[in-house]
Amino acid sequence: MSEHDKIILPEKYYLDYFRYLLSFVKSKYATLLDERETKFIEEFEKLSEDAQCLYVRINNRKGKFFRRSKLHYPEISDLLAAHSDLLAAGYCHVPHVLSIEEAYGLINAYTKPEITQKLKGETVAIDWKLPKTELILQIIETVSQEAILGYFYDGDDLITQGKEEEWAMIKLFFFGHNHGDMSDFVIRDIGHARFIDIDESKLGLSFDTRAEAEAIMQLYNHSRDFMILEENGEADLILQWFESLDIRYFLSLEKAKSNADKLIHRVGYHLEKNKYYPEALFIYQHSTASPMRERQIRIYNKQKNLTSARQLAQEILLAPNDNKEYYIAQDVINKSSQKLKSTTLRQKSGIEISLSPAYQYRVEEGALAYFSAQGYHGVHSENSIWRSIFGLVFWEEIFDPQYNTLHQPLQRNPTDLYGRDFYKNRKEALHQRLTLLKNKKQIIKCMQTNYDQNHGVASMFVNWEEAIMEASIRLVTFLSLKQIKNTLLVIALDPKTRSSGFPDLFVWNETEYHFYEVKSPTDHLSEKQLFWLEHFDQQKINAEIVLVRWG
Structure with missing residues (x-):
């Protein structure tokens, strides 16, 4: 994207996202919210817009304690009044008891010189030469909690976030996990990521109870x-x-x-x-x-x-x-x-190649150059090729909302992708898809259609690089229909663990292809890699281990 095409978000974009999330959770999870969370949403809607903006701003920052004198938000017309509104409604509060984590956050809101100045009258021995992090920990260990509050809590300047537990539960209902991040909205709207486009009425619930x-x-x-x-x-x-x-x-x-x-x-x-x-x-x-x-x-x-x-x-x-x-x-x-x-035995059967020590920290790149010199084309694909074929062939089955595994519009993958329920839920649909693909031309057409229609959509499977797509199609042309379908079904049985461990390189010329797992003298074959090498043996898919020696 050029500078001229740069997307400029509205001034209060963060407030729009926050309101959307609250509305979404209120609509979908009304029966699962408790009284405090329901009140959080309803009372937030009654706050002044400045107060709403300030709460969301501090909510999106790390920590719990913020210096009002250090905050600069031009879109908030009266920061002091907004803070007063939040205090009155309980969205900010005055702390009376501190956990160790909170005590650290309170002291850390100040610079080291400010910390030194505030503790001038403290009689407890403190090593002021310590780095700031260690200094704060020493203060927590040696100074009473009551004294820490007295020294560091400045009601005229400090903003202390409140209702953290309520917000944490509301966010959990929306994302379905504890590491959900509001920045995903920004990433989507400035074009750095695309998410699957789905009718929100078809989204299921993250939790049933x-x-x-x-x-x-x-x-x-x-x-x-x-x-x-x-x-x-x-x-x-x-x-x-x-x-x-x-x-x-x-x-x-x-x-x-x-x-x-x-x-x-x-x-x-x-x-x-x-x-x-x-x-x-x-x-x-x-x-x-x-x-x-x-x-x-x-x-x-x-x-x-x-x-x-x-x-x-x-x-x-x-x-x-x-x-x-x-x-x-x-x-x-x-x-x-x-x-x-078993892994060691298999590794010993690999073929040896000699590479310049210049490739010591780029062993796959060196192996690719070695085969290129022998007239092969190739890519350092590792898991990308087979994952992409799987993701593109089964695109509709992966993202079908009927399985109740899509719960919110920023979701990258269905929730059952990380267990064996994926295959159990979709067994009939997956086999039906493979039955409909009667030849390799139809497989390539299916891949190309989904690649073109969904290019850039966040997926744990598909690598959208053109070179990987070209290599994936090239592989399909080399393999038999049976080899392709059998391998895709093996991945489908357990996508989480079986979508990795594939060989590092895929190389080919006009008449042949090879997968190569590249091992330097200090590298060892993993169980995941052995699994795929043995599968390729059974399917008669060309795959070998390359043992690099420094020449």
């Missing part, structure tokens, strides 16, 4: 609490904290389960990393989701508990969660007869 949303919010808060425990919490303290969470309740809620699994993994891995192996095992055993069983096997191996490792590996092989888990379990079972891991 209030309990699901509250569980997601609680897990988010627990995750933040664990950040503090990670720094200085002993194993016993962490276990005590974890057991107070009622993690089984969170695991029982379908929409909270993945968040609970992430927290379990995070806590377990922290303990494992610090060699609290029995405690880590206890944590991991709360879930069978990946990578919990894999981590347990690693601990059993460290403890020389081969019986438990083998028993768990056998359980995994009956129903593996993903490729990595499968190969790790397989290696445990085969350990007595096979000295090397």
Whole structure:
């Protein structure tokens, strides 16, 4: 986009977005909102426009404490009056108690010289030579909370954001997760991203019950609490904290389960990393989701508990969660007869090429130059080609609103894309699509049509670069119909884990093509990569490992 084509947003664009979001949530989630959230929306609508603007402005900034003297918003005619309105309505407040995080934010609102000046009368020994971050932490440790408020809270200058819990829940209902960002509206409207165009009346709900949303919010808060425990919490303290969470309740809620699994993994891995192996095992055993069983096997191996490792590996092989888990379990079972891991064995079968050491940090680029010198065209495609073919062939099935997996207009991907429900929900439609595509010309036409009609729309699958599209079409011309369809269905079974691990390079000339997974002398084949190499073997798709030697 040229300077002349630059999109200029309206002066109060941020307020328009905020009002839209409130209206959307009020309309779609009226039965799930509690009294405080409903009141938040209704009372906000009654505020003066200046007060609304000021609240949204501070809401969009990081932190909770802001110096009015440092704020400059030309569109707000009377900042002092707007602040007074927010105080009267409770959207700003005067703090009387501070958490550690809030105490840090309050002090951090000032410069280091200002902090020094304010604490001149403090008798507690403070090392003023410390960097600002460390200085603030020392102040929090040595100065009472009451004194911190007395020194740093200036009611004439400080604006303190209020109603954070209500806003956090409202935003959660809109985005469906805790990391939703209002900047997505800006990204969309200035043309830096396109989102799928869908009739809002066809959008489903992010949550079916209030309990699901509250569980997601609680897990988010627990995750933040664990950040503090990670720094200085002993194993016993962490276990005590974890057991107070009622993690089984969170695991029982379908929409909270993945968040609970992430927290379990995070806590377990922290303990494992610090060699609290029995405690880590206890944590991991709360879930069978990946990578919990894999981590347990690693601990059993460290403890020389081969019986438990083998028993768990056998359980995994009956129903593996993903490729990595499968190969790790397989290696445990085969350990007595096979000295090397499956990935290592496969890597040893690769072909060797010699590259200049100048490519040491650009190994794929060097390999591409090597094959180019032999008359091949090629791209460093990695996952892009197969992902793009999948995303373009199944575009309508991925974004079909009938599966209740699209919930808001800024959504990049359907919510079931991250689990096996994707295939379960769409099995009939996916197979029907492949049945309708009776030859490769029809596949290419389907890809080209969706590429042209949806170019630039945010998608985890499609790479919109022209070179990747050209390479994708070239690959389709080389492969058989069966090879293409079988590979697409394998991805569809588990798009989250099976849309990665593809070989680094795709090269071709007029008569042949190859996929190459490029490995430098210090690089190792992953389980995901081995999975696709074995799949390509079965389908007779040309794919090899290239072992680079520095010549």
